[in-house]
Amino acid sequence: MSSLRSHDRELITQHSALITMLSDVERAEIEEELLHYPDKQAGCVEALKVVQRHRGWVSDESLKSVAALLGMTSEELDSVATFYNLIFRKPVGRHVIFLCDSISCWVCGYDIMRKGLQNRLGISMGETTPDGRFTLLPIVCLGACDRAPTMMVDDDLHEDLTTEKVDRVLEQYP
Amino acid sequence: MERPLTHNIKPRAEPLWLAEYEKAGGYESVRKALRTMTPEEVQKLVTESTLRGRGGAGFPTGKKWSFVPMGADAPRPKYLVVNADEMEPGTFKDRLLLEGDPHQMIESMIVSAYAIQADVGYIFLRMEYGIAAARLRKAIKEARAKGYLGRNLLGSDFSFEIYLHTSAGRYICGEETALLNALEGKRAIPRAKPPFPQVVGLWGKPTIVQNVETLCNIPHIITHGVEWYRRLSRGKDGGTKIYGVSGNVKRPGAWELPMGTSIRELLEEHAGGMKDGFAFRGLLPGGASTAMLVEEHLDLPMDFESIPQGGSRMGTGTMIVLDDHTCPVGFAQNLEHFFAQESCGWCTPCWEGLSWTERILQSLEDGQGRMDEIDVLTMHTKLLAPGRTFCALAPGAMDPLQSLLKYCRADFERHIHEKRCPWRDEPNGADGARTWPVSSSMIVPTR
Structure with a gap:
């Protein structure tokens, strides 16, 4: 019995250690989101996004910490995290370029933008530049089809792209 | 012409x-309904409006609401969820409403929640x-401070709270x-x-x-009444519709017009017709999951009753134009790539069927296709038909494919006979991007 209790105590200690790996700010932001839902699991996507905002991506350690905070197993949380294309389970560059590859942008010159970006950055889709500045990813329709082709860089939408405009946009993200 | 949904919206403001x-x-409908x-009675108005x-999908809104348990015995809390996950390729109408008039969204939610007695x-x-x-965050905050959200709205016994949930991608959501x-x-x-x-x-x-967009109609129905609302439309279904056109037309855009x-x-008046040098070949009337229509269908009214006469659906009402400089096989490949990628993986016909569909289209586009593969594609449009998969994603993926096989079959066959994409020197042909009319000073040839 006593050994079981000590095992429990050890688990509780591990559990609190995991939670304290999150910063106070991260924990406060997550707690704020959790107020919106009747159970903690419902806040898990928002929680992962809080961590991603602060750290750029969601490492295994971060994932375990969020799981501990929400009372989920890390496997359970990872099954949700890996479902979403905008939760990054691998490190990304300082800036992420999301180039829309859906139908209206494709009709209006997506391929030229893709080739331009790949050549300019020297990387393929899904890769990060060696200096860690940009990660290049495809994204589905950005809902700005009347201004195709489009891309997002971090949180900003850029529309009516031409190769010159893409060049100018990249300069805004050091 | 009245534009109730967009009359507060000024571009880029x-x-x-x-x-x-x-x-x-604003918020007139909330005062009217609650007081x-x-x-x-609110539900009855919505039903009579024919919204x-x-x-x-075009399901009648009043009918949808009628299935919600009402009265003291109804389970609580009840929920109202706004689907603002606009991700149907070619669709750009909800963004306009959310960015352009966030308080309209909040007002719509309050009055709709009152009708079904939703709590959250x-x-x-x-x-x-x-x-x-x-x-939206700012609008929710303002509405809460003014007493439009929270407990006992406007002194009534109705309480309602709104939360914003931001997701993380995936069309299936x-x-x-x-x-x-x-x-x-x-x-x-x-x-x-x-x-x-x-x-x-x-x-x-x-x-x-x-x-x-559906919800944004509700306050106007409540405030101005059913007669007014039905007169906004030119057809059987009431109201206005936010239509859009994208592709190689002169003035792509979105406009609120009579249903x-x-x-x-x-296409011709609002979007200004095709860009110079481009000819019309067809269009998907309401997003990537709607079957293509061609020249003979252009006089159909864009509404839920009429578009099926051309073998398609109105869908989201935002159309994507296929032009003569764009390879129809590449067009199909792009669409099926999207659906294959966005399949959630839950049911086998969908994730297996769509990934094979995409691969076959890619091999056709690369000039490596065989005639019997057109039959394999046709078979897929039947094997992934409604009722054969868990949800509507795969059937939605098959609608544009079967229509492209029907209207552009000669183009598919040319890829096989010529063992190449006939558009390959065009921007939207296999390995194209050589003659696109934009400056390409940035592109350095890699080979």
Whole structure:
């Protein structure tokens, strides 16, 4: 019995250690989101996004910490995290370029933008530049089809792209 | 011409915040409904308005609401969820409403929640719509401070709270039952129906999931009445519709127009016709999951009743134009790539069928296709038909494919006979991008 209790105590200690790996700010932001839902699991996507905002991506350690905070197993949380294309389970560059590859942008010159970006950055889709500045990813329709082709860089939408405009946009993200 | 949904929206300008919004007649429907109408009376107006869902399926809104358990014995809490996960390729109408008039969204939710006696509302917003998120947060805050949200609204016994949920991608989240799983923090796979969400929805409670544009109609119906609302339309279904056109047309855009405006009027008057040097070949009338229409269908009114006469659906009402410089096989490949990628992986016909469809189209586009592969594609359009998969994603993927095989069959065959994409020197042909009319000084040849 006593050994079981000590095992429990050890688990509780591990559990609190995991939670304290999150910063106070991260924990406060997550707690704020959790107020919106009747159970903690419902806040898990928002929680992962809080961590991603602060750290750029969601490492295994971060994932375990969020799981501990929400009372989920890390496997359970990872099954949700890996479902979403905008939760990054691998490190990304300082800036992420999301180039829309859906139908209206494709009709209006997506391929030229893709080739331009790949050549300019020297990387393929899904890769990060060696200096860690940009990660290049495809994204589905950005809902700005009347201004195709489009891309997002971090949180900003850029529309009516031409190769010159893409060049100018990249300069805004050091 | 009246534009109730967009009359407050000025392109590229800040939306109306609370004081101005109220001055423009905002929150009138909430005062009217809560002070002078029962929830049943609000529901009755919505049913009589003939409003149909603008998210793509066109289900009558009043009928949808009628399945929600009402009265003292109804399970609580009840939920109202706004589907603001706009991700149907070629669709750009809800963004306009969310960014352009966030208070209209909040007002729509309050009055709709009153009708079904919902306690809590969630706006399920795609992560990429950051401007919409910021504006909705501000509008919710303003509405709460003014007493439009919270306990005992306007002194009534009705209480309602709204929360914004921002998601993290994946098209399947727009499927209403997958959306509920996503909101509960689970993998966003669809649920079996029945039970329908109206009865067993979010956390097992009665839930209405409704598209942004659909809900934005409700305050105007309540404020101005059914007669007025039905007169906005040129056809049987009431109201206006936000139509859009994208592709190689002169003036791509979105416009609020009478429901039932013809395709030709949209294409030629509002979108200005094809760009110089481009000829029309066809269009998907309402997003990537709608079957292609061609020249002979251009005089059809864009409404839920008429578009099926051409073998398609109105869908989201935002059309994508296929032109003669774009390879139809490449066009199909792009669409099926999207659906294959966005399949949630839950049912085998969908994830297996769509990935094979995509691969076959790629080999055709690369000039490596065989004639019998056209039959394999045709077979897939039947094997992934409605009823054979868990949800509507795969059948939606097959609609454009079967129509492209029908109207552009000669183009598919040419790829096989010539062992190449005939458009390959065009920007949208296999390995193209050599003759596109934009400057390409940045492109350095790699080979």
